[in-house]
Amino acid sequence: MGFFDTRITKLFGIQYPIIQGGMAAGLVSTAELAAAVGNAGGIGFMCAIQWMDDVHKLEEEIKKIKDLTDKPYGINVTLFPMIEASWFDAVFELIKKYEVPAIETSARSPQPWLEQIKGLGIPWIHKVARIRDGVKAAKLGADAVTIIGSEEGGHPGAERNATSVVGPLLVDEVDVPVAIGGGFCDGRGLVAVLAMGGEAVYMGTRFCASEECIIHPKVKQKLVEMAYNETDYILMSVGDPVRAVRNSRTQKILEIEEKEGADGVTKFMAEDSGGLGLGGLTAMNTGDVEQGILPLGMVGGRIKEVKPVQQIVDEIVAEADEVLQKLSARKYWKA
Secondary structure (H helix, E strand, C coil): CCCCCCHHHHHHCCCCCEEECCCCCCCCCCHHHHHHHHHHCCEEEEEHHHHCCCHHHHHHHHHHHHHHCCCCCEEEEECCCCCCHHHHHHHHHHHHHCCCCEEEEECCCCHHHHHHHHHCCCCEEEEECCHHHHHHHHHHCCCEEEEECCCCCECCCCCCCCHHHHHHHHHHHCCCCEEEECCCCCHHHHHHHHHCCCCEEEECHHHHCECCCCCCHHHHHHHHHCCCCCEEEECHHHCCCEEEECCHHHHHHHHHHHHHHHHHHHHHHHHCCCCCCCCCCCHHHHCCCCCCCCCCCHHHHHCCCCECHHHHHHHHHHHHHHHHHHHHHCCCCCC
Protein backbone atom coordinates (compact mmCIF):
# COMPACT_ATOMS: atom_id res chain seq x y z
CA MET A 1 0.00 0.00 0.00
CA GLY A 2 1.47 3.36 -1.05
CA PHE A 3 1.61 6.43 1.14
CA PHE A 4 -1.01 8.15 -1.02
CA ASP A 5 -3.43 5.22 -0.94
CA THR A 6 -6.23 6.11 1.46
CA ARG A 7 -9.85 5.19 1.97
CA ILE A 8 -10.77 8.35 0.05
CA THR A 9 -8.67 7.44 -3.00
CA LYS A 10 -10.36 4.04 -2.97
CA LEU A 11 -13.81 5.56 -2.44
CA PHE A 12 -13.56 7.82 -5.48
CA GLY A 13 -11.21 5.67 -7.57
CA ILE A 14 -8.51 8.35 -7.81
CA GLN A 15 -4.73 8.24 -7.83
CA TYR A 16 -3.95 10.93 -5.27
CA PRO A 17 -5.78 12.10 -2.11
CA ILE A 18 -6.40 15.55 -3.57
CA ILE A 19 -9.86 17.12 -3.75
CA GLN A 20 -10.87 20.30 -5.54
CA GLY A 21 -13.89 21.40 -3.60
CA GLY A 22 -17.06 22.88 -5.02
CA MET A 23 -16.90 26.69 -5.26
CA ALA A 24 -19.86 28.81 -6.31
CA ALA A 25 -18.91 32.48 -6.27
CA GLY A 26 -20.18 32.98 -9.78
CA LEU A 27 -18.74 30.49 -12.26
CA VAL A 28 -15.68 28.92 -10.63
CA SER A 29 -16.08 25.14 -10.31
CA THR A 30 -16.90 24.35 -13.91
CA ALA A 31 -16.34 21.35 -16.14
CA GLU A 32 -12.98 22.65 -17.32
CA LEU A 33 -11.55 22.76 -13.80
CA ALA A 34 -13.07 19.56 -12.45
CA ALA A 35 -12.00 17.61 -15.54
CA ALA A 36 -8.45 18.91 -15.29
CA VAL A 37 -8.20 17.87 -11.63
CA GLY A 38 -9.55 14.43 -12.48
CA ASN A 39 -7.14 14.01 -15.38
CA ALA A 40 -4.27 14.97 -13.05
CA GLY A 41 -5.15 12.21 -10.56
CA GLY A 42 -7.40 13.92 -8.02
CA ILE A 43 -11.14 14.61 -8.02
CA GLY A 44 -12.85 17.90 -8.76
CA PHE A 45 -16.41 18.93 -7.92
CA MET A 46 -18.56 21.19 -10.05
CA CYS A 47 -21.02 23.29 -8.07
CA ALA A 48 -24.65 22.85 -9.13
CA ILE A 49 -25.78 26.11 -7.54
CA GLN A 50 -23.80 28.00 -10.19
CA TRP A 51 -26.66 27.14 -12.54
CA MET A 52 -29.51 27.59 -10.08
CA ASP A 53 -31.35 29.92 -12.45
CA ASP A 54 -31.35 27.35 -15.25
CA VAL A 55 -30.82 23.70 -14.39
CA HIS A 56 -30.55 22.89 -18.11
CA LYS A 57 -27.19 24.68 -18.10
CA LEU A 58 -26.03 22.24 -15.45
CA GLU A 59 -27.05 19.43 -17.78
CA GLU A 60 -24.93 20.96 -20.54
CA GLU A 61 -22.00 21.23 -18.13
CA ILE A 62 -22.30 17.55 -17.26
CA LYS A 63 -22.27 16.70 -20.97
CA LYS A 64 -19.19 18.90 -21.38
CA ILE A 65 -17.20 17.23 -18.62
CA LYS A 66 -17.94 13.81 -20.08
CA ASP A 67 -16.24 15.02 -23.27
CA LEU A 68 -13.25 16.34 -21.30
CA THR A 69 -12.45 13.35 -19.10
CA ASP A 70 -13.11 9.70 -18.42
CA LYS A 71 -11.79 10.12 -14.88
CA PRO A 72 -13.89 10.52 -11.72
CA TYR A 73 -15.53 13.86 -10.98
CA GLY A 74 -18.39 15.00 -8.82
CA ILE A 75 -21.13 17.54 -8.34
CA ASN A 76 -21.52 19.68 -5.24
CA VAL A 77 -25.10 20.27 -4.11
CA THR A 78 -25.29 23.27 -1.77
CA LEU A 79 -28.20 22.59 0.57
CA PHE A 80 -29.49 26.10 1.17
CA PRO A 81 -32.99 25.85 2.72
CA MET A 82 -34.32 28.81 0.76
CA ILE A 83 -33.98 26.95 -2.55
CA GLU A 84 -37.12 25.33 -3.92
CA ALA A 85 -37.34 21.57 -3.44
CA SER A 86 -38.09 21.16 -7.14
CA TRP A 87 -34.61 22.46 -8.00
CA PHE A 88 -32.98 19.82 -5.82
CA ASP A 89 -35.18 17.16 -7.39
CA ALA A 90 -34.04 18.26 -10.85
CA VAL A 91 -30.36 18.21 -9.83
CA PHE A 92 -30.57 14.76 -8.28
CA GLU A 93 -32.35 13.52 -11.41
CA LEU A 94 -29.52 14.83 -13.62
CA ILE A 95 -26.90 13.21 -11.40
CA LYS A 96 -28.72 9.91 -11.74
CA LYS A 97 -29.45 10.27 -15.46
CA TYR A 98 -25.84 10.96 -16.43
CA GLU A 99 -24.32 8.56 -13.89
CA VAL A 100 -22.24 11.25 -12.22
CA PRO A 101 -19.51 9.38 -10.30
CA ALA A 102 -19.68 11.26 -6.96
CA ILE A 103 -21.66 13.81 -4.96
CA GLU A 104 -20.58 16.42 -2.43
CA THR A 105 -23.12 18.17 -0.21
CA SER A 106 -22.54 21.25 1.92
CA ALA A 107 -23.99 24.29 3.69
CA ARG A 108 -26.72 22.63 5.78
CA SER A 109 -27.66 19.25 7.27
CA PRO A 110 -28.27 16.70 4.51
CA GLN A 111 -31.00 14.97 6.50
CA PRO A 112 -33.99 16.45 4.56
CA TRP A 113 -32.51 15.11 1.31
CA LEU A 114 -31.12 11.86 2.69
CA GLU A 115 -33.41 9.56 0.71
CA GLN A 116 -32.53 11.23 -2.60
CA ILE A 117 -28.80 11.31 -1.85
CA LYS A 118 -28.54 7.68 -0.75
CA GLY A 119 -30.78 6.65 -3.61
CA LEU A 120 -28.15 7.77 -6.10
CA GLY A 121 -25.93 4.87 -5.09
CA ILE A 122 -22.68 6.82 -5.60
CA PRO A 123 -19.89 7.91 -3.22
CA TRP A 124 -21.09 10.77 -1.02
CA ILE A 125 -18.95 13.26 0.88
CA HIS A 126 -20.41 16.01 3.06
CA LYS A 127 -18.55 19.22 3.95
CA VAL A 128 -18.78 20.84 7.40
CA ALA A 129 -17.13 23.51 9.51
CA ARG A 130 -18.15 22.15 12.92
CA ILE A 131 -17.26 18.89 14.64
CA ARG A 132 -20.85 18.07 15.61
CA ASP A 133 -22.03 18.51 12.03
CA GLY A 134 -19.37 16.12 10.79
CA VAL A 135 -20.37 13.55 13.40
CA LYS A 136 -24.01 13.89 12.36
CA ALA A 137 -23.19 13.48 8.66
CA ALA A 138 -21.26 10.31 9.41
CA LYS A 139 -24.19 8.95 11.44
CA LEU A 140 -26.55 9.75 8.56
CA GLY A 141 -24.46 7.56 6.29
CA ALA A 142 -22.04 9.85 4.46
CA ASP A 143 -19.19 7.81 2.99
CA ALA A 144 -16.70 10.54 3.89
CA VAL A 145 -16.69 13.96 5.53
CA THR A 146 -14.71 17.11 4.77
CA ILE A 147 -13.98 19.57 7.56
CA ILE A 148 -12.66 23.04 6.84
CA GLY A 149 -11.05 25.60 9.11
CA SER A 150 -11.50 29.35 9.18
CA GLU A 151 -8.45 29.85 6.95
CA GLU A 152 -10.66 28.82 4.03
CA GLY A 153 -12.06 31.31 1.56
CA GLY A 154 -15.81 31.48 1.08
CA HIS A 155 -17.96 30.15 3.94
CA PRO A 156 -15.67 28.77 6.68
CA GLY A 157 -18.21 28.80 9.51
CA ALA A 158 -19.04 31.15 12.35
CA GLU A 159 -16.94 29.44 15.01
CA ARG A 160 -13.66 30.55 13.37
CA ASN A 161 -11.90 27.29 14.22
CA ALA A 162 -8.36 26.55 13.03
CA THR A 163 -7.88 23.75 10.52
CA SER A 164 -5.10 22.16 12.58
CA VAL A 165 -7.50 21.78 15.53
CA VAL A 166 -10.78 20.70 13.95
CA GLY A 167 -9.14 18.29 11.50
CA PRO A 168 -7.69 15.84 14.04
CA LEU A 169 -10.69 16.29 16.33
CA LEU A 170 -13.13 15.11 13.68
CA VAL A 171 -10.81 12.27 12.64
CA ASP A 172 -10.99 11.01 16.22
CA GLU A 173 -14.79 11.31 16.37
CA VAL A 174 -15.89 9.42 13.25
CA ASP A 175 -15.20 6.09 11.61
CA VAL A 176 -15.54 7.34 8.03
CA PRO A 177 -12.56 8.91 6.22
CA VAL A 178 -12.05 12.66 6.65
CA ALA A 179 -10.74 15.20 4.14
CA ILE A 180 -9.26 18.35 5.66
CA GLY A 181 -9.25 21.81 4.07
CA GLY A 182 -8.49 25.43 4.84
CA GLY A 183 -5.01 26.86 4.26
CA PHE A 184 -3.44 24.23 1.99
CA CYS A 185 -1.83 24.65 -1.41
CA ASP A 186 1.19 22.33 -1.71
CA GLY A 187 2.89 19.05 -0.85
CA ARG A 188 3.72 20.15 2.67
CA GLY A 189 0.01 20.66 3.21
CA LEU A 190 -0.80 17.21 1.86
CA VAL A 191 1.68 15.59 4.25
CA ALA A 192 0.32 17.67 7.13
CA VAL A 193 -3.25 16.55 6.41
CA LEU A 194 -2.24 12.91 6.31
CA ALA A 195 -0.23 13.35 9.51
CA MET A 196 -3.37 14.74 11.19
CA GLY A 197 -5.21 11.57 10.27
CA GLY A 198 -6.96 13.05 7.24
CA GLU A 199 -7.26 10.95 4.11
CA ALA A 200 -7.31 13.72 1.50
CA VAL A 201 -6.31 17.35 1.27
CA TYR A 202 -9.17 19.65 0.27
CA MET A 203 -8.30 22.79 -1.72
CA GLY A 204 -10.13 25.59 -3.49
CA THR A 205 -8.00 28.74 -3.69
CA ARG A 206 -5.01 26.80 -5.05
CA PHE A 207 -7.09 25.67 -8.01
CA CYS A 208 -8.48 29.15 -8.60
CA ALA A 209 -4.93 30.05 -9.58
CA SER A 210 -4.94 27.53 -12.41
CA GLU A 211 -5.13 28.03 -16.15
CA GLU A 212 -8.26 25.89 -16.36
CA CYS A 213 -10.26 27.88 -13.82
CA ILE A 214 -12.45 30.34 -15.76
CA ILE A 215 -12.45 33.18 -13.21
CA HIS A 216 -11.36 36.61 -14.48
CA PRO A 217 -7.62 37.15 -15.11
CA LYS A 218 -7.69 40.22 -12.84
CA VAL A 219 -8.86 38.02 -9.97
CA LYS A 220 -6.06 35.53 -10.62
CA GLN A 221 -3.59 38.40 -10.63
CA LYS A 222 -5.01 39.69 -7.35
CA LEU A 223 -4.69 36.21 -5.89
CA VAL A 224 -1.00 35.79 -6.71
CA GLU A 225 -0.22 39.31 -5.46
CA MET A 226 -2.13 39.17 -2.15
CA ALA A 227 -0.48 38.64 1.23
CA TYR A 228 -1.68 36.02 3.69
CA ASN A 229 -3.09 38.72 6.00
CA GLU A 230 -5.03 40.58 3.31
CA THR A 231 -8.41 38.93 3.77
CA ASP A 232 -11.43 40.03 5.82
CA TYR A 233 -13.98 37.95 7.74
CA ILE A 234 -17.26 39.60 6.79
CA LEU A 235 -20.97 39.02 7.46
CA MET A 236 -20.48 37.56 10.93
CA SER A 237 -23.43 39.68 12.04
CA VAL A 238 -25.86 37.77 9.81
CA GLY A 239 -24.58 34.38 10.93
CA ASP A 240 -23.15 33.30 7.57
CA PRO A 241 -19.59 34.67 7.49
CA VAL A 242 -17.41 34.88 4.42
CA ARG A 243 -13.65 35.14 4.16
CA ALA A 244 -12.76 37.32 1.18
CA VAL A 245 -9.86 39.35 -0.13
CA ARG A 246 -9.68 42.73 1.60
CA ASN A 247 -10.86 45.57 -0.65
CA SER A 248 -13.12 48.61 -0.59
CA ARG A 249 -16.26 46.50 -0.44
CA THR A 250 -15.23 44.22 2.42
CA GLN A 251 -14.05 47.20 4.43
CA LYS A 252 -17.37 48.95 3.84
CA ILE A 253 -19.27 45.87 4.97
CA LEU A 254 -17.20 45.63 8.16
CA GLU A 255 -17.84 49.31 8.86
CA ILE A 256 -21.60 48.88 8.47
CA GLU A 257 -21.58 45.71 10.59
CA GLU A 258 -19.82 47.55 13.40
CA LYS A 259 -22.15 50.55 13.31
CA GLU A 260 -25.50 49.08 12.29
CA GLY A 261 -25.26 45.33 12.82
CA ALA A 262 -27.14 42.69 10.86
CA ASP A 263 -29.99 44.94 9.75
CA GLY A 264 -27.65 47.51 8.30
CA VAL A 265 -25.47 45.11 6.41
CA THR A 266 -28.46 43.16 5.08
CA LYS A 267 -29.90 46.39 3.71
CA PHE A 268 -26.56 47.36 2.19
CA MET A 269 -26.12 44.01 0.47
CA ALA A 270 -29.63 44.18 -0.96
CA GLU A 271 -29.35 47.77 -2.21
CA ASP A 272 -25.75 47.80 -3.39
CA SER A 273 -25.17 44.37 -4.88
CA GLY A 274 -24.93 45.54 -8.48
CA GLY A 275 -24.31 41.94 -9.52
CA LEU A 276 -21.23 41.87 -7.32
CA GLY A 277 -22.71 40.41 -4.16
CA LEU A 278 -22.75 36.81 -3.07
CA GLY A 279 -25.07 35.50 -5.78
CA GLY A 280 -25.21 35.53 -9.55
CA LEU A 281 -22.29 36.56 -11.74
CA THR A 282 -19.88 37.91 -9.14
CA ALA A 283 -16.60 39.76 -9.27
CA MET A 284 -14.83 36.42 -9.68
CA ASN A 285 -16.05 36.60 -13.27
CA THR A 286 -16.39 40.35 -13.87
CA GLY A 287 -12.93 41.16 -12.52
CA ASP A 288 -13.99 44.04 -10.28
CA VAL A 289 -11.40 43.43 -7.58
CA GLU A 290 -12.28 46.56 -5.55
CA GLN A 291 -16.08 46.62 -5.40
CA GLY A 292 -16.76 42.90 -5.68
CA ILE A 293 -16.42 40.12 -3.12
CA LEU A 294 -13.55 37.73 -3.85
CA PRO A 295 -14.00 34.70 -1.55
CA LEU A 296 -10.40 33.45 -1.51
CA GLY A 297 -8.52 31.93 1.40
CA MET A 298 -5.53 33.12 3.41
CA VAL A 299 -3.35 30.64 1.54
CA GLY A 300 -3.50 32.99 -1.43
CA GLY A 301 -0.57 34.67 0.27
CA ARG A 302 1.53 31.58 -0.52
CA ILE A 303 0.48 31.18 -4.14
CA LYS A 304 2.72 33.11 -6.49
CA GLU A 305 1.91 31.80 -9.96
CA VAL A 306 -0.96 30.66 -12.15
CA LYS A 307 -0.20 27.20 -13.52
CA PRO A 308 -1.91 24.35 -15.38
CA VAL A 309 -3.74 21.96 -13.04
CA GLN A 310 -1.54 19.05 -14.12
CA GLN A 311 1.56 20.97 -13.04
CA ILE A 312 -0.06 21.97 -9.74
CA VAL A 313 -0.91 18.37 -8.87
CA ASP A 314 2.46 17.02 -10.04
CA GLU A 315 4.28 19.56 -7.88
CA ILE A 316 2.12 18.78 -4.84
CA VAL A 317 2.86 15.08 -5.13
CA ALA A 318 6.58 15.57 -5.82
CA GLU A 319 6.97 17.93 -2.87
CA ALA A 320 5.07 15.58 -0.58
CA ASP A 321 7.45 12.78 -1.55
CA GLU A 322 10.43 15.04 -0.87
CA VAL A 323 9.08 16.08 2.53
CA LEU A 324 8.55 12.44 3.51
CA GLN A 325 12.09 11.54 2.50
CA LYS A 326 13.52 14.41 4.52
CA LEU A 327 11.49 13.43 7.56
CA SER A 328 12.47 9.78 7.34
CA ALA A 329 16.16 10.77 7.08
CA ARG A 330 16.09 12.61 10.41
CA LYS A 331 17.76 10.76 13.27
CA TYR A 332 16.59 12.96 16.08
CA TRP A 333 13.34 14.76 16.85
CA LYS A 334 13.05 17.81 18.98
CA ALA A 335 9.75 17.87 20.82
